[in-house]
Amino acid sequence: MATIQHPTKSTEIPVLISGAGPVGTMAAIMLTRLGIPCRLIERERTVSTMSKALSMHARTLEILEQTGLIDRFLIEGHPISHFNIYFNGVLSVFPGLVNSISHYNYALFLEQIKTTSILHEELESRGVKIDRGWELMDTKVVKEGEKSWVETTIRRALDGDNIRATESKVLGVVELDAEQAGKEYESEVIRSEYLIAADGGKSVVRHKVHIRFPGRTLENNVILFDGNVETDLDLSNITVINGRNNQTMNVFPLSDGQVRVMVDGSDLDPTQELTEEAFQKIAQAAATPAKFLVKSTSWLTFYKVNERQAASFSYKNRVFLAGDAAHVHSPAGGQGMNLGLQDAYNLTWKMALVLNRLADPKLLETYENERAPVASNVIKMSAAMFATGFSRQLMRRIVRKAITSFASVLIRFVRVPSGTVSMLTIRYYENMINQHHKTQAVPAEEFQVGQRAHDGPLVRVLAGGQQSGETIRLHQLITGPGTFHILVFTSDMLSVTTSISKKTGSHHIALTNETQLKKDIEHRLQEWRAKWAFGTHRFQQEQAQLKEKRPLFSVHVIGALSETLSGPQFVDPSKIKADSLSSKEEGEGRLYFDDSRTLHERYGVPVKAGPGAIVVIRPDSHVGYRVQGAGEQAWQDVDEYLHSIFNTRP
Numbered sequence: 189m190a191t192i193q194h195p196t197k198s199t200e201i202p203v204l205i206s207g208a209g210p211v212g213t214m215a216a217i218m219l220t221r222l223g224i225p226c227r228l229i230e231r232e233r234t235v236s237t238m239s240k241a242l243s244m245h246a247r248t249l250e251i252l253e254q255t256g257l258i259d260r261f262l263i264e265g266h267p268i269s270h271f272n273i274y275f276n277g278v279l280s281v282f283p284g285l286v287n288s289i290s291h292y293n294y295a296l297f298l299e300q301i302k303t304t305s306i307l308h309e310e311l312e313s314r315g316v317k318i319d320r321g322w323e324l325m326d327t328k329v330v331k332e333g334e335k336s337w338v339e340t341t342i343r344r345a346l347d348g349d350n351i352r353a354t355e356s357k358v359l360g361v362v363e364l365d366a367e368q369a370g371k372e373y374e375s376e377v378i379r380s381e382y383l384i385a386a387d388g389g390k391s392v393v394r395h396k397v398h399i400r401f402p403g404r405t406l407e408n409n410v411i412l413f414d415g416n417v418e419t420d421l422d423l424s425n426i427t428v429i430n431g432r433n434n435q436t437m438n439v440f441p442l443s444d445g446q447v448r449v450m451v452d453g454s455d456l457d458p459t460q461e462l463t464e465e466a467f468q469k470i471a472q473a474a475a476t477p478a479k480f481l482v483k484s485t486s487w488l489t490f491y492k493v494n495e496r497q498a499a500s501f502s503y504k505n506r507v508f509l510a511g512d513a514a515h516v517h518s519p520a521g522g523q524g525m526n527l528g529l530q531d532a533y534n535l536t537w538k539m540a541l542v543l544n545r546l547a548d549p550k551l552l553e554t555y556e557n558e559r560a561p562v563a564s565n566v567i568k569m570s571a572a573m574f575a576t577g578f579s580r581q582l583m584r585r586i587v588r589k590a591i592t593s594f595a596s597v598l599i600r601f602v603r604v605p606s607g608t609v610s611m612l613t614i615r616y617y618e619n620m621i622n623q624h625h626k627t628q629a630v631p632a633e634e635f636q637v638g639q640r641a642h643d644g645p646l647v648r649v650l651a652g653g654q655q656s657g658e659t660i661r662l663h664q665l666i667t668g669p670g671t672f673h674i675l676v677f678t679s680d681m682l683s684v685t686t687s688i689s690k691k692t693g694s695h696h697i698a699l700t701n702e703t704q705l706k707k708d709i710e711h712r713l714q715e716w717r718a719k720w721a722f723g724t725h726r727f728q729q730e731q732a733q734l735k736e737k738r739p740l741f742s743v744h745v746i747g748a749l750s751e752t753l754s755g756p757q758f759v760d761p762s763k764i765k766a767d768s769l770s771s772k773e774e775g776e777g778r779l780y781f782d783d784s785r786t787l788h789e790r791y792g793v794p795v796k797a798g799p800g801a802i803v804v805i806r807p808d809s810h811v812g813y814r815v816q817g818a819g820e821q822a823w824q825d826v827d828e829y830l831h832s833i834f835n836t837r838p
Contacts, residue, residue, distance in 0.1 A: 194431055196341075196375045201227045202543055204340055204380040206393055208318045210241075210300065211528035212386030213307040217256070220314045221738070222670045223723055224543055227378070228311070229342060231387075233349055235308070238487055240300035240446060242440055243522035245285075247611035247640070249292040249534050254667050260306045265298035267441055272427040277477045279422065287610050291643055291661060295610070299442060300525060314717040323350040323373075324392050327383060329504045338383045338506050341385035343375040382539060383507045386528070389494065391513035397503040403496025403516075403567075408578050410519070411453040413467055414487040416446055423447055428577075429475050436577040437458030437474035446486060449596045450519060452578045453490045462490050493518040493574065495567050501556035505549055508535055509592030515563040520573035521609055523566050530611070533558055537670050537807040545719050546740075546834050551620065558616040569608070615639055621812050621833055625825065626817055635792030641666060641809040642790035646746065646780040653765035655781070662787060665744055665774070666805050670722060673805040674743045674826065676705070676777075676818050677788055682747045682766045697799040698819030702766040708823045709777035715827075716741050720834050733752050742775030748782040750796030802826055 203219055203533045208230035213825045216228045244252075252258040271282040285295045291480065327340040344350070348371070385393030394401060421427060427439040437451040451474055468482045502508045511528025523535065525802060535555050541547040616622055616638035624630055624637060643663040648656035666673040681699060700708070721740055747764050769779035782788055785795050791814075793801045800818035803811060804826060813829040815822045 196377055198377045198379065200379045202380060203227070203382045203384060203539065204229070204338065204378050205386060205510075206219070206324050206340075206387035207388060207513070208308070208320070209386060209388070209511070210303050210307055210525055211532050212384065213304065213311055213318075214529050215384050215386060215510065215536050215552065216316060217257075217307065217311050217314070218356050218532060219540060220311065220316050221255075222537065223538035224536075224540050227319060227380075228316065229319045229324065231321070231323045231350055233321045235301065235304055237301060241303070241522070241525035242297050242299060242442070243526070244296040244298060244303070245523065245526050245610045246287060246290040246292040246295070247614065248526045248529055249296055249531065250290060250643070250663060250809070253291075253663060255533075255669055256667065257306075257310060260302070260310075261296060261298060264302050264306065265296035266441065267294040268425055268441070269294035269296050270425045272422055272425045274421060274427065274429045274431075274475075274478065276430075276432060281425070284426070285610060287612060289642065290610065290612055291663065292610075295522070297441065297443070301442070318838040321345065321349065322376075324387065324396075327393055327396050327507065329397075329452045329506045336504070336506060338380045340378045340380065340383060341375065342378060343373045346372045346374060348424060357665050368456070381506070381543065384532075384535070385507065385509045385513045386511050386532070387513055389496075389512040389516045392511065393507060394498060394509055394513055397507055399503060399509065400499040401496050402499060403494060406493040406495070406518070406574075407454065408493060409453040409456050409458065409490045410468065410489045410493055410578070411449070411451050411456075411462065411467060411485070412449075412519075413449040413471070413482075413485065414442065414446055415485040416483040417449075417471075417480060418483055419475065419478060421475065421478050421480070429478070431474045431476045431478070433473050433476070435474045437471060440625040456490060462488055464488060468676045474698075478826050495571055497560070497563055501560055502552070505552055508552070508555060510535060514559075515567060517567040517570040518574035519570075520577060521566070521570045523570065523609070523611065525612055527563060527566055530562075530614075533669075533808050534559055537668070537740060540670060540722070541834075544722055546722075548835060551833070554621055557619050561617075562614055565665070579580050587593070609646075612640060615809055621806060622810070623813050623829055623832070625813075625815050631792050631814070635814070636811060637811050639811050641811060642787070644782070644790055645784060646787065647783050649747070649766070649770045649779045649781050651767045651770055651776065653805055660780070662744075662746075663809070665742075665780075666809055668738065668807050668809075670738050670740065672741050672812075672830075674741065675791070675803040675805060676709070676743060676745045677782075677791060677793040677801045677803065678705070678745060678747045679788070679793060679795050679800045680750045681798075681800060681818070682750060682764050682779075683749055697817040698821050699799055699817075700819040702768060704820070705745070705766075705818060706768045706777065708820060709745075712823055713741060713776065715744060716830065719836070720830075739775060743777045744789055745769050745777055745779045746782050747779060748788050748795045753797055774832065804829065 203226040205226055205228045207214055208228050212228055216226050219226045220720055229735055252261055269285045271284045273280045273282055287293050303476060321344045322342045325341045325343055330337055330339050385391050387393055423441060425438050429437045435452055440448040442448055451470055453470060464485050467488060472480050494516050496508050501514050510531040538551050542551055544548050622637040643661050646660050646662060648658050650656050682702060766779050769777055772778040788795050791803055799816055800813060801816050802822050804813040806812040815825045
């Protein structure tokens with residue numbers, strides 16, 4: 189029976205996104221919120237029912253909070269911060285996901301199907317529906333003179349799906365049959381300015397633009413099981429079990445009372461189907477002397493782990509890889525989906541600036557510059573964790589036995605590096621948006637540009653220096669997407685008991701006061717907003733219909749008192765008074781009080797007789813620029829920084 193091919197139609201869209209998993213959907217949500225029209229296509233007609241990725245780490249939770257998406261996830265998910273480690277049936281509890289630098293000092297466990305569902309509902313609530321059943325067949329970058337664009341061919345089976353019996357399940361192997369006998373298709377050519385490939389480890393986009401995917405395939409067969417079990421072990425936390433056979437089995441609680449089990453299955457015959465009986469035998473051997481009985485199975489599979497990273501995350505600065513299309517690694521550490529969501533968060537605000545002609549397309553080059561090293565580090569860390577837990581090599585088995593044997597002793601003395609697994613220590617290095625000050629000394633590493641924006645408590649200051657009684661975290665102020673947040677640290681300059689003329693130790697950095705600071709804030713905000721704003725250059729009609737109006741720039745003033753004035757904690761609100769700043773609207777230079785001096789410390793700004801500082805937080809909540817001082821010269825320096833990013837004549 190011949191294949192029927194309907195005539196091809198052509199459409200245009202600023203951004204085409206291939207793949208409607210969590211990464212592609214996150215990208216679509218961010219672009220839509222920034223007023224950028226996009227189209228999200230997905231080959232599968234239905235959402236996969238497999239639970240897949242489970243954990244959302246602290247850094248991802250911060251991102252979800254800053255984009256206003258966190259509430260549903262907290263309702264649906266289950267926070268976990270500790271590990272139960274069993275060696276020969278003896279339990280030790282290890283605070284492996286506890287950190288002291290984020291409001292989220294845990295990982296949130298939630299099956300990927302539920303994560304995807306939440307994101308899909310959010311996208312559809314903003315008027316964007318996923319185009320399901322469309323298969324990407326080809327894509328290329330077309331250039332005519334000085335102009336270029338992406339031309340992508342897609343097709344959809346009018347009856348049934350696009351799945352072919354000849355498809356390989358091997359990562360990196362892509363076959364695209366031109367047609368299937370008896371199928372009736374419609375096809376379309378999409379012209380877009382940009383293409384975001386979030387189409388997984390077997391990315392067709394990556395294949396079509398000839399980006400290599402180097403790396404390795406490990407020999408281990410990893411078994412994944414979801415279901416109900418009966419055991420005398422405590423599985424309420426992440427549970428690491430090392431039994432008498434010195435094989436490691438990891439167990440994770442799911443939200444419906446089931447558990448996810450990950451265990452080495454290297455002895456399995458890859459040509460044979462994995463049965464529940466075979467899994468039961470392997471799991472019980474790893475758990476012995478404890479009981480581990482399978483009661484029911486909802487998912488059972490095994491596969492070989494790949495550790496690969498794309499040779500490039502972009503093609504001709506028009507096509508961008510995100511998520512598994514750009515990097516894959518073992519499930520050890522549970523960072524895969526997190527890495528992809530953070531890819532989308534990094535890329536989309538930059539793309540929105542360029543599409544609005546607010547910034548030069550070179551800005552998009554920082555995507556690979558920043559995300560490729562992060563992916564490389566995650567792959568290395570995941571590989572080390574996986575090797576420790578699953579390798580059959582003799583030395584690895586000895587190390588594994590030593591770790592689990594002495595877990596209860598080690599826990600008392602070994603301090604876990606805070607934020608590593610939780611992805612809180614991700615750092616971007618100097619580039620066109622992460623700039624060191626030209627003349628001032630580079631601060632200590634933890635305060636440098638590119639670092640994640642630190643969080644901390646603040647108190648709202650009211651007229652007359654009175655506290656509102658409302659405590660707010662900085663991360664609740666630096667929300668987005670798309671907003672540059674200017675943090676103005678005033679040290680103790682706004683103290684009514686401190687005279688500017690008496691200040692010393694400022695190293696010739698100009699100081700400021702309430703009157704001058706108010707003038708500088710109002711002048712700069714007015715100037716910047718007149719030059720640069722979303723919706724003033726392109727996509728005006730779409731952006732006029734946005735439910736939310738997000739400014740491109742917001743300013744927050746953070747004052748403090750020195751310890752000699754206030755003691756260990758702030759106790760006398762009358763010692764700071766700046767009524768003209770206290771009455772400001774949020775984002776317009778409103779005054780907040782750092783009563784514990786936590787934020788001044790975390791941003792490396794001295795309080796006592798300090799000159800203050802201005803810190804620019806990028807829309808993805810990393811530090812982009814900082815300058816000592818809060819006077820007119822400091823504002824001029826910030827102005828020069830912004831001019832280096834934004835087009836002066838969009």
